Amino acid sequence: MIATAGKVDADVIVVGGGIIGGTFACLLGQAGFKVILLDSGIRQVKSLKHVDARIFAITMASKQILKKADAWHRLREEAIACFRKIHVWDENGAGEINFDSAAICQPTMGYIIPHQFIVDALEEKLLGLENVRCLWSVSPAFLKEEADAILLSTENGLQFGARLIVAADGHNSKLRALANIHYKKHDYKQSALSCVVTTDLSHGETARQRFLQQGPLAFLPMRDPCQSAVVWSSSPEHIQRLCKLDKTAFHLELAAAFAHELGNIQKSSKPSVFPLSRAEADSYTRPRLALIGDSAHTVHPLAGLGANLGLLDAAALAEVVVDAAQRGRDPGRLQVLRRYERRRKGANKSMMYLLDGLKHLFENQFQAVQWLRNSGLDVVDSLPFVKHAVLRRAMGLTGDLPDITRGHH
Ligand SMILES: Cc1cc2nc3c(=O)[nH]c(=O)nc-3n(C[C@H](O)[C@H](O)[C@H](O)COP(=O)(O)OP(=O)(O)OC[C@H]3O[C@@H](n4cnc5c(N)ncnc54)[C@H](O)[C@@H]3O)c2cc1C
Structure with missing residues (x-):
């Protein structure tokens, strides 16, 4: 003591x-x-x-x-x-919302x-x-x-x-x-997979989030116009399965889950996993x-x-x-x-x-x-x-x- x-x-x-x-x-x-x-x-x-x-x-x-x-x-x-922009949309349906910093006269969001x-x-x-x-x-x-x-x-x-x-x-x-x-x-019974990816298309300084049935998938624009930080929240079993995929299969599944909004995924860093609560x-x-x-x-x-x-x-x-x-x-x-x-x-x-x-x-x-x-x-x-x-x-x-x-x- x-x-x-x-x-x-x-x-x-x-x-x-x-x-x-x-x-x-x-x-x-x-x-x-x-x-x-x-x-x-x-x-x-x-x-x-x-x-x-x-x-x-x-x-x-x-x-x-x-x-x-x-x-x-x-x-x-x-x-x-x-x-400078945010684009959010839902996997089921056509609803979407867009934000633009220019609309409120701010240089960035x-x-x-x-x-x-x-x-x-x-x-x-x-x-x-x-x-x-x-x-x-x-x-x-x-x-x-x-x-x-x-x-x-x-x-x-x-x-x-x-x-x-x-x-x-x-x-x-x-x-x-x-x-x-x-x-x-309160355990959300979800995990977040986080990694950095290189995509076919430029992110155009837009943060994007698609709400999927098992949880949201976000692509955050990084300094390189074709690099984004990915945060994919889903069931722990799904995240575990994604981590076990080889790179090609992971890239295909990730691009499809994101509705190919930024084209195909070319490269990705080793994913880290965080339990969510x-x-x-x-x-x-x-x-x-x-x-x-x-x-x-x-x-x-x-x-x-x-x-x-x-x-x-x-x-x-x-x-x-x-x-x-x-x-x-x-x-x-x-x-x-x-x-x-x-x-x-x-x-x-x-x-x-x-x-x-x-x-x-x-x-x-x-x-x-x-x-x-x-x-x-x-x-x-x-x-x-x-x-x-x-x-x-x-x-x-x-x-x-x-x-x-x-x-x-
Ligand atoms: C996947 C993911 C994405 C996220 N994205 C965002 C985002 O985009 N924007 C955002 O605002 N937030 C985000 N967050 C949340 C963010 O990570 C946390 O809110 C933030 O890190 C909390 O900071 P902290 O300093 O309180 O704790 P921590 O970052 O956990 O730091 C705690 C510090 O305490 C030290 N420490 C731990 N135990 C002890 C001990 N016993 N004695 C002494 N030191 C100790 C550690 O070494 C560490 O340095 C995200 C979280 C996750 C999981």
Whole structure:
């Protein structure tokens, strides 16, 4: 157990140095806070990196947050692709919806960026901050709350004390478990296959999604006009079968499932598979502890929003903590942290259930529901006012956004 009661080594300890924890640590580090960031992963040599197959759709709000974290300009230019249009359609029927950033006078709707490049940019920033200490291959073991500090001991015997500890260690958060916060999980009984493909036809900077009976299939445009990041959600058995196919058979099945929208598939990278679930922590806060990102909530990837929601958490918590410190208040107090929870929990919950509803709506095979959703897509498509409101919201241009996200895009 922790012996050094009362010792305070940092203002904030962040557990998990993924995209969300890394962003939060940058925001606080830049504001002058003394931060310790712990990650259980191994710090890899750069040339061995870029193995993570996840490629993210990033909203304009997230771009602003990464800018504020001083990480956006550190992204390698060749890593960033813009998407200017979205095309969504249903396998059964002729209903479709199209979005175009030009319709709302925006140069782009968002960006497609490999996850690992974002983590690299954040890491570069963190390593340059004198008041931030990064430790790899470290995992939490015990947690103890004191009157004016929280104490953490790690599996390899290190001990730290801080005013606040933040869990950003993903959906299997160890810190959340140590804090005894229940995580309500609903297994979608689906997996997502993710890989990068080269197609016959150019994607034309359009993100496409086709709703199939077993789940959505998305092609996200990458920097190369004929390269797309594929996310195919389906039953675990189907995904397992796809992974066992030889390349030629896989390419044929993938192109057919996508109705040859981009022609044939010429090449593909090794697929990665992710089990899918929706989950939510009962509470985002405890005295001196807060959860952000996937440690607080997990959503279906059909709208590419998980990390975007997590970045809003990181920005909102950073704002609340910095504001408290500026007013001379202890940022670890529950009253302070509750302000963050009130701002983000409801918003995340609504998005989670909206995505859940969409998933079920598109998987429902009743004829009447099929007709309704096809006509619904067409109706929304024909109402510019509604469509543009949806579009602005999806791009992270409107809604209850942290102040950090307001700026020039
Ligand atoms: C197929 C797929 C596609 C997706 N596409 C998108 C998209 O287009 N756009 C989008 O916004 N979101 C997308 N998401 C969601 C996105 O992946 C997550 O929401 C996001 O990665 C959450 O970030 P995080 O930092 O909270 O957690 P993670 O990315 O899981 O990072 C957690 C970090 O904590 C560390 N860690 C874990 N355990 C410990 C421990 N015990 N101690 C210390 N450190 C620990 C890990 O090493 C890691 O660095 C997608 C998800 C999937 C599965």
